[in-house]
Amino acid sequence: MGVYIWGDVGRGKSMIMDFFFNHTHNIPKKRSHFHQFMVEFHKSIIKWHSKNDVSQNNAISDVAENIAKNVKVICLDELQVNNIADAMVLQRLFNSLFKKGIFLFITSNFRPEDLFKDSLQRENFLLCIQLINSRLDVFNLNNHIDYRLEKIGNIEKLYYWPLDEELSYYVHLVLSTLLGEHDFSPSTIKVDDNNYITVLKSYGKTAMFSFLELCEIPLGILEYLAVCKNFRTLIITGIPQMKNEDHNEALRFIILIDCIYEHKNKLICTAEVAIDDLYVGTKHKTEFKRTISRLHEMQSSNYLKLT
Structure with a gap:
């Protein structure tokens, strides 16, 4: 069957x-x-x-x-x-x-x-x-080869770390490239017939969120799907290193990255640590391997061609 x-x-x-x-x-x-x-x-x-x-x-x-x-x-x-x-x-x-x-x-x-x-x-x-x-x-299907990482060739620097003064300069360049002379403004997007969420920073098909806005408050897959459907480029700032005590935040982040990946959105991140060091807990260690692999892939030229 x-x-x-x-x-x-x-x-x-x-x-x-x-x-x-x-x-x-x-x-x-x-x-x-x-x-x-x-x-x-x-x-x-x-x-x-x-x-x-x-x-x-x-x-x-x-x-x-x-x-x-x-x-x-x-x-x-x-x-x-x-x-x-x-x-x-x-x-x-x-x-x-x-x-x-x-x-x-x-x-x-x-x-x-x-x-x-x-x-x-x-x-x-x-x-x-x-x-x-x-x-x-x-x-x-365990053959010890990660085909996602094998295909990564010319990687554009879309994941910035650590959170320092130089990072702020790079983010400014990214925003200038995406927005030109325009500024972000608030917008409201529909989740379902009865629910809407406010996006504080958006312009056209680009939106910027803090990690707190997306993962430290009780959002779920419905909200993440709405975000991915309404915007093509997502910027997530201030991603911390997650530990066992960050159980809920880590689980939401896993689901969020799955949604972004499935919808082939372009993702730009600023983070406290490198991708491979984002999760040092044990509870979601297995699931987070997929998140790490996808974050790597989402910077690759092969992925960006699909966005």
């Missing part, structure tokens, strides 16, 4: 998925980052409950049936389970999709047995792990 490919960052998992997706013809299909897919799923569940008064089991089955009406193949990139809401529904969602005849192609940095590891109520997630192992062909 599908494929589950796991391995370290940059091993070619997404490339294989893209090849499969692009060469699957005459079959209704969908490709999505896992975070975005789950946001859409939870929205559908809320909408279902607003119209029905039945158990959640029926809700998941009905939502899966609606999905199956439109697609027969679903590709989910970068599966990682880091919140209880996803963990509690994933087994029932996948099982319902399988019953509807959906073919799942999943990539992840984690082997199935390590998903949602060391988390509260993990025992309730074990059925999902069993389902993945029994219904999907599981492949490990």
Whole structure:
């Protein structure tokens, strides 16, 4: 009923998925980052409950049936389970999709047995792990070559560190190049039908945020998706080195970089330390490897051609 490919960052998992997706013809299909897919799923569940008064089991089955009406193949990139809401529904969602005849192609940095590891109520997630192992062909893609970093050639200096006086001069040059004689001004962007966020510094398709604005306040994937869809060039200033006590900030930063990467936005950063030293904690060490790899790639000429 599908494929589950796991391995370290940059091993070619997404490339294989893209090849499969692009060469699957005459079959209704969908490709999505896992975070975005789950946001859409939870929205559908809320909408279902607003119209029905039945158990959640029926809700998941009905939502899966609606999905199956439109697609027969679903590709989910970068599966990682880091919140209880996803963990509690994933087994029932996948099982319902399988019953509807959906073919799942999943990539992840984690082997199935390590998903949602060391988390509260993990025992309730074990059925999902069993389902993945029994219904999907599981492949490990660790060949010790990071193809993202291999392709980096002529790197433009879009990641500036440390936070010193010379850095301020470089940022001034960057802003002069992007804005010319124009200045930033506040703008408001739509998150969904009921929510909007204020962007304090924006001009055209360029926006500038501090790390505090994006990661130290409780924003989530919906806000990050709205930012990525509304702007093509993002500037993030004052990125600190993150430790174990910065658990929430690190997790938000991981999700933010995933969104920026998926939307192929141009990213300019100022930071306290070099990319490889951004995270010195242990809790999100595995996920942050992908973030580090993507930050490197996002400075490369190959990536910039896509922005």
